[in-house]
Amino acid sequence: MTEFVYMRPPWGDGEIRKVEARPEILTPLMVAGWSQCDPPAHNEEVKTDVHD
Amino acid sequence: MSTTRLQEVLICFGKGKQVDISTAQAAAAMWRFTKLNASLINPKLATENDADEYGKGHEFPTVTYKTAWDVGCTLEKYLGAEIGAWAVCFGLGKVVKTGAGPYTYTCTPLIPSAGDAAELPYLSYVEQIRPGAGVVVDRQAVGVAVESFQISVGSGPGRANSKISIELVGSGKVIDSATGITMPAATAEKLLPSASLTLSINGVDYVTNKNIVSLETGWKNNIRMDSGFYPGSGFQTAGDGSTGAIRGRLEFGNRQGNLRFVARFMNGSDEYTKLKAQTTGTAVVTLAYDANNSLQLTWQKITYSLVEIAETDQILTVAVDCTPLYDSTNGVLTAVGKCAVDGICQ
Numbered sequence: 106m107t108e109f110v111y112m113r114p115p116w117g118d119g120e121i122r123k124v125e126a127r128p129e130i131l132t133p134l135m136v137a138g139w140s141q142c143d144p145p146a147h148n149e150e151v152k153t154d155v156h157d
Numbered sequence: 158m159s160t161t162r163l164q165e166v167l168i169c170f171g172k173g174k175q176v177d178i179s180t181a182q183a184a185a186a187m188w189r190f191t192k193l194n195a196s197l198i199n200p201k202l203a204t205e206n207d208a209d210e211y212g213k214g215h216e217f218p219t220v221t222y223k224t225a226w227d228v229g230c231t232l233e234k235y236l237g238a239e240i241g242a243w244a245v246c247f248g249l250g251k252v253v254k255t256g257a258g259p260y261t262y263t264c265t266p267l268i269p270s271a272g273d274a275a276e277l278p279y280l281s282y283v284e285q286i287r288p289g290a291g292v293v294v295d296r297q298a299v300g301v302a303v304e305s306f307q308i309s310v311g312s313g314p315g316r317a318n319s320k321i322s323i324e325l326v327g328s329g330k331v332i333d334s335a336t337g338i339t340m341p342a343a344t345a346e347k348l349l350p351s352a353s354l355t356l357s358i359n360g361v362d363y364v365t366n367k368n369i370v371s372l373e374t375g376w377k378n379n380i381r382m383d384s385g386f387y388p389g390s391g392f393q394t395a396g397d398g399s400t401g402a403i404r405g406r407l408e409f410g411n412r413q414g415n416l417r418f419v420a421r422f423m424n425g426s427d428e429y430t431k432l433k434a435q436t437t438g439t440a441v442v443t444l445a446y447d448a449n450n451s452l453q454l455t456w457q458k459i460t461y462s463l464v465e466i467a468e469t470d471q472i473l474t475v476a477v478d479c480t481p482l483y484d485s486t487n488g489v490l491t492a493v494g495k496c497a498v499d500g501i502c503q
Contacts, residue, residue, distance in 0.1 A: 112253075126255035126261070
């Protein structure tokens with residue numbers, strides 16, 4: 106079964122990515138400054154059809 | 158009076174990492190191992206005195222001052238999946254943990270220019286002899302980091318043919334009695350024997366060829382010990398300037414990887430050719446207990462720096478020193494430790 110892990114971009118700047126937890130995938134990211142992090146929190150649903 | 162044998166010494170140390178360099182770990186975050194060597198993590202106090210000061214009427218010292226504390230030791234063990242994973246996690250510093258048992262720890266060296274820290278993860282290290290009412294030794298070094306790890310694999314069936322040596326250095330902070338640590342149960346280890354080795358270096362599978370004789374590989378952080386003392390780095394007893402300074406940081410210096418091996422030399426052996434051509438390639442070293450307990454070190458790009466033809470037990474062999482290079486995509490080294498233990502370096 107494929108495992109996934111969440112990675113935070115270097116300097117904490119940018120979107121979290123979900124990637125396959127394989128060394129050949131993780132290594133270039135880790136070398137580039139990406140770090141493991143918790144899954145992003147689910148954003149609250151934002152409605153666009155708000156009545157006045 | 159009974160004597161105390163060194164075989165009585167019990168050690169445990171942080172499986173997880175300290176929250177910062179000066180905060181001691183509790184027993185719940187530690188694991189216990191046996192070891193092969195007699196080295197102890199003796200705190201060393203550096204002192205100075207007033208011998209050179211004028212106004213005393215003579216050249217002799219009259220007062221001594223506690224200057225600073227130092228701790229460190231070497232831990233030698235038969236290589237197991239647990240200690241192997243621990244060594245690469247704490248020794249390289251950047252860790253991604255995956256799995257839910259077994260757990261896989263993928264580790265690379267920290268790269269400060271990419272936003273990583275310049276300090277390695279810290280741990281606490283505890284030594285006890287007869288803890289309790291008849292205590293002989295009970296002390297805890299706080300703020301310890303892995304200075305180096307070195308794996309050696311030899312020919313032969315015994316455990317001694319697959320070993321790891323780990324050098325530890327510390328901030329100097331020590332709890333030198335009544336640590337309050339209850340030694341955890343000994344960790345069950347899955348040994349990674351020499352006979353399990355798979356090895357591919359620069360395009361050659363040395364195990365399939367039945368050529369490999371021995372191998373050594375490791376990593377050294379060259380931690381900047383002196384720069385750990387800076388204005389405000391702290392004292393052995395917080396707020397008491399008479400107790401001697403301790404380090405407030407342990408930053409790695411110019412790090413070095415190493416890989417050297419001895420293989421049988423025969424018709425078709427191409428080590429010398431690759432030395433002359435400075436051929437580059439990967440080197441993948443894998444040792445395994447089973448599918449769930451293993452250690453793999455991948456040197457992303459190596460070239461040969463020394464090739465010497467000699468003999469081992471009257472068999473012609475070649476000794477090769479490799480220079481690990483930095484690959485622009487994959488860096489220098491990726492270590493993957495797999496074992497049943499959760500929470501290493503977390």
